[in-house]
Amino acid sequence: MCGIIGYIGQKKISPILINGLKKLEYRGYDSAGICVLENGGLTIIKKTGRIEELAKSPELKNVNGAIGIAHTRWATHGEPNEQNAHPHLDCEQKIAIVHNGIIENYQALRELLIKEGHKISSETDSEVLAHLIEKFYKGDLLKAVKETLALVDGAYGMAVIHKDQDKIVVARKGSPLIIGVGEGEMFVASDVPAILEHTKKVIYLNDDEIAVIGQNDYQITNLAGEKLDNKIEEIKWSVEQMEKKGYKHFMLKEIFEQPESISNTLRGRIKDGKIKLSIDFDIKEIKKIVITACGTSWHSALIGKYLLESIAEISTEVDYASEFRYRQPIVTKNDLAIVISQSGETADTLAALREAKQRGAKSLGIINVVGSTISREVDSGIYLHAGPEIGVASTKAFTSQVVALLLLTLYIRQEKGIALDKELLEDLADIPEKIDQALHRAEEVKEIAQKFKDIKNFLYLGRGLNFPVALEGALKLKEISYIHAEGYPAAEIKHGPIALIDENMPVVFIATKNSLSEKIISNMEEVKARQGVVIALVSDSDERIEKIADYIIKVPEVRNELSAIVNSIPLQLLAYYIADLRGLDVDKPRNLAKSVTVE
Numbered sequence: 209m210c211g212i213i214g215y216i217g218q219k220k221i222s223p224i225l226i227n228g229l230k231k232l233e234y235r236g237y238d239s240a241g242i243c244v245l246e247n248g249g250l251t252i253i254k255k256t257g258r259i260e261e262l263a264k265s266p267e268l269k270n271v272n273g274a275i276g277i278a279h280t281r282w283a284t285h286g287e288p289n290e291q292n293a294h295p296h297l298d299c300e301q302k303i304a305i306v307h308n309g310i311i312e313n314y315q316a317l318r319e320l321l322i323k324e325g326h327k328i329s330s331e332t333d334s335e336v337l338a339h340l341i342e343k344f345y346k347g348d349l350l351k352a353v354k355e356t357l358a359l360v361d362g363a364y365g366m367a368v369i370h371k372d373q374d375k376i377v378v379a380r381k382g383s384p385l386i387i388g389v390g391e392g393e394m395f396v397a398s399d400v401p402a403i404l405e406h407t408k409k410v411i412y413l414n415d416d417e418i419a420v421i422g423q424n425d426y427q428i429t430n431l432a433g434e435k436l437d438n439k440i441e442e443i444k445w446s447v448e449q450m451e452k453k454g455y456k457h458f459m460l461k462e463i464f465e466q467p468e469s470i471s472n473t474l475r476g477r478i479k480d481g482k483i484k485l486s487i488d489f490d491i492k493e494i495k496k497i498v499i500t501a502c503g504t505s506w507h508s509a510l511i512g513k514y515l516l517e518s519i520a521e522i523s524t525e526v527d528y529a530s531e532f533r534y535r536q537p538i539v540t541k542n543d544l545a546i547v548i549s550q551s552g553e554t555a556d557t558l559a560a561l562r563e564a565k566q567r568g569a570k571s572l573g574i575i576n577v578v579g580s581t582i583s584r585e586v587d588s589g590i591y592l593h594a595g596p597e598i599g600v601a602s603t604k605a606f607t608s609q610v611v612a613l614l615l616l617t618l619y620i621r622q623e624k625g626i627a628l629d630k631e632l633l634e635d636l637a638d639i640p641e642k643i644d645q646a647l648h649r650a651e652e653v654k655e656i657a658q659k660f661k662d663i664k665n666f667l668y669l670g671r672g673l674n675f676p677v678a679l680e681g682a683l684k685l686k687e688i689s690y691i692h693a694e695g696y697p698a699a700e701i702k703h704g705p706i707a708l709i710d711e712n713m714p715v716v717f718i719a720t721k722n723s724l725s726e727k728i729i730s731n732m733e734e735v736k737a738r739q740g741v742v743i744a745l746v747s748d749s750d751e752r753i754e755k756i757a758d759y760i761i762k763v764p765e766v767r768n769e770l771s772a773i774v775n776s777i778p779l780q781l782l783a784y785y786i787a788d789l790r791g792l793d794v795d796k797p798r799n800l801a802k803s804v805t806v807e
């Protein structure tokens with residue numbers, strides 16, 4: 209977690225650093241700081257809380273220098289306060305570092321440094337980096353950073369400046385870092401949005417790479433000192449795509465963007481009744497699929513399992529990436545490991561990918577962020593093309609993941625030589641229109657949100673494909689509204705959760721028409737018989753459930769294979785409106801970060 213930006217050039221530095229940090233706030237936001245080289249010394253300003261606190265600080269106005277680094281923090285070691293905020297300095301205040309990641313052996317390094325007389329002033333793991341660089345510095349900053357990294361175990365994306373050097377040294381292992389190439393100015397950042405208003409030319413650093421960045425040049429080497437020639441990539445996303453476009457929150461904007469984001473996921477991938485994907489290995493030889501992911505992406509993986517097993521007729525397992533990586537999974541060279549990640553940077557998902565690859569599996573990523581670490585490590589991939597997702601709660605990436613999984617499912621079926629259902633292809637191509645119809649009912653969902661905004665607990669129930677939809681609906685609600693919510697397979701409630709049912713526990717049933725409709729109606733009756741309050745998500749044409757449920761949310765009728773996509777829309781809206789009506793910071797919920805780059 210955490211966001212880094214650095215600048216070297218002739219423009220006024222503080223707005224560049226502060227605006228860059230604001231664009232990175234999704235990576236963490238419990239404290240922030242900047243350090244600028246000016247008048248032969250380092251000026252440092254740090255504040256607890258959001259970037260806005262730092263932006264308001266009066267000292268910032270007088271800052272004037274050509275080189276600076278800045279950081280927004282998401283605490284891992286030491287509570288969020290000014291002392292623990294980055295940048296961190298060495299004893300003599302000549303060196304400043306910002307760091308994203310975790311230094312696993314920091315305790316041992318800290319003890320060593322203290323024995324040698326260094327005064328460590330924070331509780332963070334990161335501060336040891338500044339002191340180690342101080343220990344090794346003999347006039348060559350790059351050399352000192354390399355010697356430091358040789359002692360460090362763990363993950364880092366880091367940027368370092370020294371008061372006597374007109375350069376920024378950056379290094380990466382396990383935490384993302386990019387270099388932005390401008391005209392007579394250079395940038396470094398954890399992610400593209402931080403620098404996009406200044407340049408679209410970006411270089412992605414890989415693990416174990418170090419770069420020395422000057423105002424007009426840069427040099428990238430590996431840890432052995434060999435020069436590297438990473439190519440400059442042109443970013444296609446516009447600054448405007450990153451803005452809220454008049455919506456109150458990014459999350460709402462992203463919910464309403466789904467007809468477009470899904471069209472983008474589909475674009476060029478269904479042609480003449482065939483699925484077009486570029487996959488570099490022979491997918492029909494795959495015997496088993498294992499999907500790993502975290503959070504919302506794990507929910508789309510569960511939907512993928514239903515699709516892959518029923519349509520592509522291939523055995524599929526789904527695992528939390530954080531569990532997969534530490535057990536002894538049975539994965540062989542005949543298997544395909546699919547990793548799903550919006551950010552492409554989730555630490556557990558990346559580790560699960562590496563574990564599966566090490567066991568010989570082929571790998572395939574379903575990723576949104578182009579150029580992200582996972583996207584570069586998989587054998588093949590399907591980019592979502594959903595556009596930047598800024599709200600911490602994932603919405604449009606989720607529906608695009610489900611669409612990508614369905615495309616992959618159909619592709620595998622096609623490659624195995626089994627005929628595709630032409631109507632399913634047509635209906636899939638029509639899905640953006642159905643999403644649009646579902647979004648037109650936002651006001652009705654808002655009225656229901658108004659009624660339930662003060663409730664303390666919710667239950668979400670669904671069966672088949674709609675069980676993961678229930679899980680996702682519950683996750684959306686809890687992460688942004690702080691209301692306790694649980695998702696369950698509807699039939700399971702009699703094995704325990706039914707004991708919770710009373711008039712204070714609303715139950716959201718995902719009950720759109722499918723082969724299990726009769727069964728879910730029985731589950732609904734069971735809840736009603738115990739004075740439960742039922743909010744039912746039903747297909748347009750369904751009138752039976754209206755007689756049983758207390759509240760109805762209608763969605764356009766689609767075939768079962770596509771229902772998870774459409775049904776997710778009102779659940780995203782319900783969570784959004786409840787959180788907003790409670791007056792909460794929807795885009796930046798407490799304790800969360802958009803991209804979880806620590807395990």
Ligand code: M6R
Binds near residue numbers: 552557601602800803
């Ligand atoms: O970037 P990823 O898809 O790998 O992120 C995985 C989870 O951290 C993410 O989906 C998280 O659960 C979201 N906050 C859900 O809205």
